[in-house]
Amino acid sequence: MEQNYKIHDIVRFKVVGEMGRRMAIEYANFETNETTEVDFTVYLGAFTPSNDGCQVLDDKYHIKYNYIYCEDTYKMGRWKLEISGLESQNMVIRLWTNMIGRIFADMFICAFVIDSVIRLTMNLKGYSPIHAAAVCSNGSALLFPAQGGAGKTTTATYFTGEGYDFLGDDFVILGNQHVFSWLTPLNYFTYNFSPVIKKNTGILDRVLLVFKNIVYRVSFGHIKIFSKVNPKEVFLTCEQSGIKAVFFLAPSGSFNITPMDKSELIKRLLINCELETFPFYRYMLAYSYAFPQSKIAKHWHDCESNLTKNLPSDVTIYRVDVPRKYSEETFRNIFKIVQDVK
Amino acid sequence: MWSNYYNIHDLLNIQIIGQNRFKPGNDLKFNFFKNVQFINPDIVLKTGQFSPDNTNCQVVGGKYHIKENYIYYQESCGKANWEVEIFGFEEGKTEINFNGKWMSPSGMMLPSFWAQDILKPIIEYKLANKEFFLIHAGSVCTDSCAYIFAGRGGAGKTSLIMDFIRKDGFDFIGDERIIISKEKVLCFPMSLFAFDYAVRHLNTEDYTHIDKVRLWRKLLINGYESNISITREAKPASLFMIERKKSVNANTIELSLEEAITKLVVNNKLDLAGPSPVLVSSNFLHCMIAYSFVFPNSGIATYWDRLWKGLEDALGDVPKYLLELPLRYDKSTFENVSDFLKKT
Numbered sequence: 292m293e294q295n296y297k298i299h300d301i302v303r304f305k306v307v308g309e310m311g312r313r314m315a316i317e318y319a320n321f322e323t324n325e326t327t328e329v330d331f332t333v334y335l336g337a338f339t340p341s342n343d344g345c346q347v348l349d350d351k352y353h354i355k356y357n358y359i360y361c362e363d364t365y366k367m368g369r370w371k372l373e374i375s376g377l378e379s380q381n382m383v384i385r386l387w388t389n390m391i392g393r394i395f396a397d398m399f400i401c402a403f404v405i406d407s408v409i410r411l412t413m414n415l416k417g418y419s420p421i422h423a424a425a426v427c428s429n430g431s432a433l434l435f436p437a438q439g440g441a442g443k444t445t446t447a448t449y450f451t452g453e454g455y456d457f458l459g460d461d462f463v464i465l466g467n468q469h470v471f472s473w474l475t476p477l478n479y480f481t482y483n484f485s486p487v488i489k490k491n492t493g494i495l496d497r498v499l500l501v502f503k504n505i506v507y508r509v510s511f512g513h514i515k516i517f518s519k520v521n522p523k524e525v526f527l528t529c530e531q532s533g534i535k536a537v538f539f540l541a542p543s544g545s546f547n548i549t550p551m552d553k554s555e556l557i558k559r560l561l562i563n564c565e566l567e568t569f570p571f572y573r574y575m576l577a578y579s580y581a582f583p584q585s586k587i588a589k590h591w592h593d594c595e596s597n598l599t600k601n602l603p604s605d606v607t608i609y610r611v612d613v614p615r616k617y618s619e620e621t622f623r624n625i626f627k628i629v630q631d632v633k
Numbered sequence: 634m635w636s637n638y639y640n641i642h643d644l645l646n647i648q649i650i651g652q653n654r655f656k657p658g659n660d661l662k663f664n665f666f667k668n669v670q671f672i673n674p675d676i677v678l679k680t681g682q683f684s685p686d687n688t689n690c691q692v693v694g695g696k697y698h699i700k701e702n703y704i705y706y707q708e709s710c711g712k713a714n715w716e717v718e719i720f721g722f723e724e725g726k727t728e729i730n731f732n733g734k735w736m737s738p739s740g741m742m743l744p745s746f747w748a749q750d751i752l753k754p755i756i757e758y759k760l761a762n763k764e765f766f767l768i769h770a771g772s773v774c775t776d777s778c779a780y781i782f783a784g785r786g787g788a789g790k791t792s793l794i795m796d797f798i799r800k801d802g803f804d805f806i807g808d809e810r811i812i813i814s815k816e817k818v819l820c821f822p823m824s825l826f827a828f829d830y831a832v833r834h835l836n837t838e839d840y841t842h843i844d845k846v847r848l849w850r851k852l853l854i855n856g857y858e859s860n861i862s863i864t865r866e867a868k869p870a871s872l873f874m875i876e877r878k879k880s881v882n883a884n885t886i887e888l889s890l891e892e893a894i895t896k897l898v899v900n901n902k903l904d905l906a907g908p909s910p911v912l913v914s915s916n917f918l919h920c921m922i923a924y925s926f927v928f929p930n931s932g933i934a935t936y937w938d939r940l941w942k943g944l945e946d947a948l949g950d951v952p953k954y955l956l957e958l959p960l961r962y963d964k965s966t967f968e969n970v971s972d973f974l975k976k977t
């Protein structure tokens with residue numbers, strides 16, 4: 292079983308192997324029949340690593356030029372990952388995960404590995420994936436960078452209610468002073484099960500959500516299984532747009548809004564991306580140790596240069612302190628500021 | 634409860650307050666620096682149960698409770714779990730509360746021992762503020778010239794260092810960590826007693842279970858006494874980055890400044906990037922990044938850049954080499970390295 296994907300004309304990849312439902316949904320909006328110029332290929336399933344002649348670091352990372360292999364774990368998930376062509380145009384990734392990894396493929400396969408490689412590839416091509424929600428209207432977009440749980444999805448959802456088009460609620464892509472959509476499933480749980488999402492979920496999914504909430508409580512918060520919906524089924528979406536303003540959302544005690552300068556925003560965007568790149572971050576570090584002058588070693592530095600060039604120099608930037616309990620009033624306050632931005 | 638004080642080369646004073654009664658081995662890691670009481674230690678580590686003061690914090694990554702100059706988190710890895718609270722995380726006097734549970738015999742007998750690992754990155758951070766840099770490297774010296782051997786675990790640093798001490802009569806400066814500044818290499822021996830025991834009684838640095846039992850028995854009977862010849866301070870003479878390669882002989886390649894310093898910095902970062910149920914400092918990088926996210930202009934956020942510049946300054950003029958050791962370390966490996974060293 293194999294499937295090609297493309298994200299705008301920025302990244303193209305192919306996945307070969309048994310994908311579970313949770314994984315297929317993740318990239319459903321990028322499916323394509325085009326098979327040319329693939330940036331990387333992922334082979335899922337058991338494999339024999341070609342790790343002869345490798346330097347072994349920490350009894351864990353097998354590294355040689357252009358190559359890394361390791362076995363790793365997180366909670367009850369285990370995986371074996373091999374990447375060849377780390378420094379060249381087409382990477383070949385082989386990934387095996389245990390049963391838990393296959394069940395929670397959106398975390399172990401997508402978030403931990405494929406998304407990190409997608410972001411790496413984007414940066415190598417000069418684009419800046421950022422951890423932000425974005426909406427647009429009349430060719431001009433508002434970006435809402437924030438860490439997980441601060442209110443990206445909620446803010447984007449409210450804006451679509453005001454007639455804005457949806458570009459993304461988790462990551463979006465900056466390039467040449469434009470923002471490109473990245474339409475991965477909306478992750479919803481009970482606390483952000485907004486009316487517009489509710490409208491698009493059937494009885495079965497609602498029952499499942501109640502069940503997942505029970506599992507969450509019974510496991511004292513350890514097992515949180517998000518439900519997913521394709522944003523295209525819920526919102527009007529947009530492919531790309533110019534950038535009007537950036538609102539950095541910071542969860543705090545009460546609502547407040549202050550201007551932020553570009554260099555500070557870039558620092559925060561960069562660190563936000565670093566936070567999202569664990570555990571893949573470790574593999575990059577191990578490779579950087581062996582090859583300190585490689586593109587991988589210079590990656591975060593290049594990310595910073597890309598951000599500087601991809602954000603318009605005159606874009607309006609605000610820091611918005613939002614209360615921990617995000618309410619309609621919070622959104623109204625943000626919306627009011629947006630109206631005032633020229 | 635027990636309480637001891639440790640003086641790191643008059644640069645930092647540390648107080649460790651342990652839970653339960655003191656047992657030998659409890660402060661094995663820092664015993665070399667044991668000293669008299671100080672009125673105002675720079676770092677205080679208190680182990681045992683505590684109630685965190687984590688109100689009004691921003692929670693990053695669902696895990697790190699952060700406010701100005703403060704962080705609190707819970708961590709678990711394998712059969713170990715712990716919680717840490719640090720006041721004065723970024724500046725000023727640092728107070729650490731640490732409560733941990735290890736489901737292992739030594740963990741249950743000596744919880745304070747495992748807790749002390751959290752001091753490593755804190756000491757590293759605070760020393761940098763004084764332009765001294767704690768790096769993951771060992772060193773031996775002769776004639777006040779310090780030869781630095783840096784590299785990941787298992788690369789062969791310790792075997793080389795032991796042989797330089799046993800066979801060439803060099804002095805010991807460090808096997809795991811040393812402190813570098815411009816013109817100086819300072820010792821930072823952790824668990825010196827254990828290293829001394831290995832040099833005298835073992836062929837390699839690897840302990841079997843019986844070795845460990847003998848080591849603890851000796852500690853209980855003789856106390857921490859070690860007779861190894863130590864140099865507290867010397868001048869840096871050369872730097873060797875050690876790596877294992879499938880080859881017949883040891884091989885040296887010159888390294889550029891940028892390559893060497895990048896490797897040293899990443900070497901330090903890797904120690905704080907990987908999970909380990911035993912080294913409680915091993916996820917510290919993640920919590921530094923989380924803190925930097927909330928305070929991107931803080932000392933924590935700028936630490937790695939400052940380390941880079943500081944090491945560049947300290948080691949700019951020192952010859953730097955990549956030293957590739959064969960997979961099988963034996964007598965001739967050491968002789969190759971020893972000969973090379975004598976020529977430089």
